[in-house]
Amino acid sequence: FQMKDGRVIEGRVINLNEKNMMVLTNMFDPDSIVPIDRNEIEESKPSKASMMPDDLLNTLNENDILDLAAYLKAGGDPNSPLFKKRTAAK
Numbered sequence: 001f002q003m004k005d006g007r008v009i010e011g012r013v014i015n016l017n018e019k020n021m022m023v024l025t026n027m028f029d030p031d032s033i034v035p036i037d038r039n040e041i042e043e044s045k046p047s048k049a050s051m052m053p054d055d056l057l058n059t060l061n062e063n064d065i066l067d068l069a070a071y072l073k074a075g076g077d078p079n080s081p082l083f084k085k086r087t088a089a090k
Contacts, residue, residue: 002041002044003040003042004040005040006043009025009034011023011024011026012024012051019037019039020036020038021036022036023047027051068069075080
């Protein structure tokens with residue numbers, strides 16, 4: 001969000017009403033919420049970057065990463081053979 005006062009606020013909208021919105025600016029910190037007066041927004045556009053933190057994989061161990069890859073390849077379907085193959089290998 002490009003604000004009328006020159007600030008740029010990047011994040012995910014987590015609460016929205018007629019006059020205000022709350023934006024989570026750091027996915028690692030659930031307390032990093034910035035309130036925005038919607039009347040003070042000069043411009044709003046989707047980010048070209050993902051909100052997924054750059055260092056996310058650094059917070060996971062090898063098994064967590066393999067589980068995540070299996071989950072994604074299975075499309076989130078716990079009944080998928082791809083997902084079952086990974087969970088059976090543990």
